[in-house]
Amino acid sequence: MIRAIQRIAGRPKDRRLALPIGDDAAAFRTRPGCLILVSTDALVEGIHFDLTYCSAEDVGWKALAVNLSDIAAMGGTPLYVTTSIALPREGAADFVSRFYRGLRAIAREHAVTLIGGDTCRSPQGFFLDVTIIGEVKPTHMLTRRGAKPGDLLYVTGELGGSSIGLELLSRSRKPVPRSAAIRRHLRPQPRCAAGRFLAERKLASAMIDLSDGLSTDLGRLCEQSGVGALVETSQLPLAKIPDRQRRLLPNALLHYALNGGEDYELLFAVPQHLSKRVPRQIDGLPLHRIGRITRPSGIWLLDGQRKHRLRPGGFDHFA
Amino acid sequence: MIRAIQRIAGRPKDRRLALPIGDDAAAFRTRPGCLILVSTDALVEGIHFDLTYCSAEDVGWKALAVNLSDIAAMGGTPLYVTTSIALPREGAADFVSRFYRGLRAIAREHAVTLIGGDTCRSPQGFFLDVTIIGEVKPTHMLTRRGAKPGDLLYVTGELGGSSIGLELLSRSRKPVPRSAAIRRHLRPQPRCAAGRFLAERKLASAMIDLSDGLSTDLGRLCEQSGVGALVETSQLPLAKIPDRQRRLLPNALLHYALNGGEDYELLFAVPQHLSKRVPRQIDGLPLHRIGRITRPSGIWLLDGQRKHRLRPGGFDHFA
Numbered sequence: 001m002i003r004a005i006q007r008i009a010g011r012p013k014d015r016r017l018a019l020p021i022g023d024d025a026a027a028f029r030t031r032p033g034c035l036i037l038v039s040t041d042a043l044v045e046g047i048h049f050d051l052t053y054c055s056a057e058d059v060g061w062k063a064l065a066v067n068l069s070d071i072a073a074m075g076g077t078p079l080y081v082t083t084s085i086a087l088p089r090e091g092a093a094d095f096v097s098r099f100y101r102g103l104r105a106i107a108r109e110h111a112v113t114l115i116g117g118d119t120c121r122s123p124q125g126f127f128l129d130v131t132i133i134g135e136v137k138p139t140h141m142l143t144r145r146g147a148k149p150g151d152l153l154y155v156t157g158e159l160g161g162s163s164i165g166l167e168l169l170s171r172s173r174k175p176v177p178r179s180a181a182i183r184r185h186l187r188p189q190p191r192c193a194a195g196r197f198l199a200e201r202k203l204a205s206a207m208i209d210l211s212d213g214l215s216t217d218l219g220r221l222c223e224q225s226g227v228g229a230l231v232e233t234s235q236l237p238l239a240k241i242p243d244r245q246r247r248l249l250p251n252a253l254l255h256y257a258l259n260g261g262e263d264y265e266l267l268f269a270v271p272q273h274l275s276k277r278v279p280r281q282i283d284g285l286p287l288h289r290i291g292r293i294t295r296p297s298g299i300w301l302l303d304g305q306r307k308h309r310l311r312p313g314g315f316d317h318f319a
Numbered sequence: 320m321i322r323a324i325q326r327i328a329g330r331p332k333d334r335r336l337a338l339p340i341g342d343d344a345a346a347f348r349t350r351p352g353c354l355i356l357v358s359t360d361a362l363v364e365g366i367h368f369d370l371t372y373c374s375a376e377d378v379g380w381k382a383l384a385v386n387l388s389d390i391a392a393m394g395g396t397p398l399y400v401t402t403s404i405a406l407p408r409e410g411a412a413d414f415v416s417r418f419y420r421g422l423r424a425i426a427r428e429h430a431v432t433l434i435g436g437d438t439c440r441s442p443q444g445f446f447l448d449v450t451i452i453g454e455v456k457p458t459h460m461l462t463r464r465g466a467k468p469g470d471l472l473y474v475t476g477e478l479g480g481s482s483i484g485l486e487l488l489s490r491s492r493k494p495v496p497r498s499a500a501i502r503r504h505l506r507p508q509p510r511c512a513a514g515r516f517l518a519e520r521k522l523a524s525a526m527i528d529l530s531d532g533l534s535t536d537l538g539r540l541c542e543q544s545g546v547g548a549l550v551e552t553s554q555l556p557l558a559k560i561p562d563r564q565r566r567l568l569p570n571a572l573l574h575y576a577l578n579g580g581e582d583y584e585l586l587f588a589v590p591q592h593l594s595k596r597v598p599r600q601i602d603g604l605p606l607h608r609i610g611r612i613t614r615p616s617g618i619w620l621l622d623g624q625r626k627h628r629l630r631p632g633g634f635d636h637f638a
Contacts, residue, residue, distance in 0.1 A: 018354050018457065018460070019354075019460070019462060022543075023393070023462045023463050023464075023543070024358060024388075024389040024390075024392035024393055024462075024463070024527060024528060025356040025357055025358035025389050025390060025392075025393050025395070025451075025453070026356070026357050026358070027354040027355065027356050027357075027393070027455065027460060028354060028355055028357075029354060029355075030349035030353070030354075030355055032351060034349070035337050035338075035346040035347060035348060035349075036346065036347055036348075036349055036355060036452075037344040037345070037346050038344055038345050038346075038347075038399065038401055038434055038435055038450075038452060039343060039344035039345070039401075039435055040401040040402075040403050040435045040436075040437050040448075040450060041403070041437050042403040042404075042405055042437050042439050042446075042448065044405045044439055044440070044441055044442070044446070045442075046442040047405070047439060047440050047441070047442065048439070069343075070343040070344050071343075071344060073343035073344075074342070074343055074344050074346070076344070080357065082357055082358075082359040082450055083359075084359050084360070084361040084403075084448040084450075085361075086361055086363045086366070086446055115357055116357055116358055116359045116450075117359075118359050118360050118361050118448075120361050120363055120366060120367070121363065121366050122363055122366065122444075122446070123363070123364075123365040123366065123443075123444060124442075124443050124444065125441075125442060125443065127361075127363070127405055127441070127446040127448075129359075129361065129403040129437075129446075129448035131357075131359060131401055131403075131435075131450040132344075133355075133357060133452075134344070136346065138337065138348075141337070141338070141346060143338060143342050143343075144342050144343070145342075208343060209343060224341075224342070
């Protein structure tokens with residue numbers, strides 16, 4: 001099994017890698033002065049994915065994408081990845097090779113090397129865990145702390161597309177064509193380049209990736225920074241959904257933008273005096289100002305003239 | 320849930336830790352010139368552990384122990400650990416706090432800090448994945464490659480105890496007193512100090528930890544080194560089992576020593592001219608010479624005057 005993984009993972013050309021996959025541990029050289037970043041995320045069949053409407057390749061892609069997004073949110077550069085897979089007996093070999101094909105596709109896009117892969121049996125269902133290792137200069141690192149009252153609040157890309165894609169997938173019993181929203185859900189694009197751009201130019205005071213929905217993740221950023229926030233409904237970059245798909249949705253687009261999870265866009269705060277230096281887009285990815293950081297008085301949504309309290313309504317991994 | 324983990328994990332006093340658990344990723348400083356080691360291992364309920372005869376604390380201990388053992392086998396020093404847990408709804412909170420109590424106990428013994436912990440739901444059964452990060456000087460690192468014909472073969476501690484413990488646990492339907500063998504199975508002791516001792520003195524040419532049984536893991540070391548081996552039955556340090564327990568076992572002690580998994584002892588090769596410098600024990604842990612490395616002509620067991628081929632008979636994670 002390890003050999004199959006080695007084959008699929010390809011021979012790493014990385015000169016920093018002192019010992020590749022296949023020994024008791026992998027070993028790599030560090031870059032002087034850089035911090036090592038580590039994050040881990042699991043994907044569980046029946047909780048995070050459903051093989052009736054996504055492929056094993058999609059699962060492999062997404063398992064790495066969600067971890068890359070964590071490194072993006074730190075302003076870091078991803079380097080290495082380890083995977084751990086528990087598989088039921090049925091269809092295991094086919095799943096593994098297709099899973100790694102999907103993982104390898106996104107790993108190549110981000111120049112990430114697979115350096116560890118534990119595989120074992122599961123009595124029932126697929127369980128996948130991915131750990132990502134990256135690096136960042138200490139002066140570039142962005143955390144959830146650091147946002148100050150008066151800072152402006154931005155997001156990359158658009159919001160709500162992934163949860164709309166999930167809604168469309170789960171409402172249709174038959175295979176559906178892969179619309180943009182469905183692709184967003186199944187093949188999220190982590191914003192590593194944008195994260196590094198902001199970090200290297202020291203434009204942001206705090207950053208988080210939107211994994212559980214704006215209302216939930218903004219709450220986390222505000223809590224860690226000890227601040228409040230005001231979001232303007234009119235400024236939110238709602239996902240562009242064709243009318244024929246929109247009619248299938250039980251909720252308004254605003255609902256998905258505020259509470260839908262798994263967009264994997266970046267949410268960041270920018271000190272006012274730096275806001276002129278924030279570009280309209282980074283490598284074609286638009287940035288939108290959606291509000292501002294306030295004193296610690298809760299998180300509010302400005303909807304025309306009305307102000308509502310914005311409570312976490314996103315995905316709770318343990319609900 | 321993350322807060323509960325932070326509480327249980329304790330406040331890290333580690334000055335190398337630039338950002339502890341609780342952000343998108345954790346960050347730590349590297350030591351100039353050291354390699355970073357990474358390894359990952361999963362534990363699945365019903366495959367690797369059975370909560371009818373082990374406690375959640377045991378699972379937490381073992382989940383980290385098996386990963387520490389991988390760092391020991393490289394001659395490295397463990398530094399940080401991340402955990403990923405998928406839990407069924409029932410008993411989740413209680414399991415989590417007890418799991419981390421067990422993990423924390425062994426983490427303290429090895430001065431390892433928890434820097435990441437993803438928790439999510441599982442439709443059925445507990446799934447745990449642990450990733451360990453360590454470091455080693457490049458000139459000290461020990462791999463599975465490097466053993467040469469003529470090298471002497473050693474193991475730490477004794478062999479077979481863990482699988483005997485498992486046998487005793489699974490044969491008894493009622494709770495059994497924790498004999499030495501059962502403790503070996505439930506609370507294995509990774510040989511980090513011995514691994515570092517051998518690495519720093521450059522005594523070993525190759526090393527592996529015994530996770531899947533001597534016959535399997537010796538096969539891996541020989542394959543990676545491109546050599547064969549001869550093991551002398553009379554030299555094997557069989558587990559010391561009281562007679563009353565021995566009578567319960569369906570196999571001879573030799574069978575467990577050769578094929579029993581999860582001993583987490585170290586198996587290593589030593590060039591002949593260095594063998595005089597190998598001590599009898601390291602910090603009270605005995606070392607035993609069990610055979611020698613040969614040309615690549617397979618792995619053989621010398622049992623008195625008879626020579627048998629020793630085929631991998633250990634635990635296959637995918638059997």
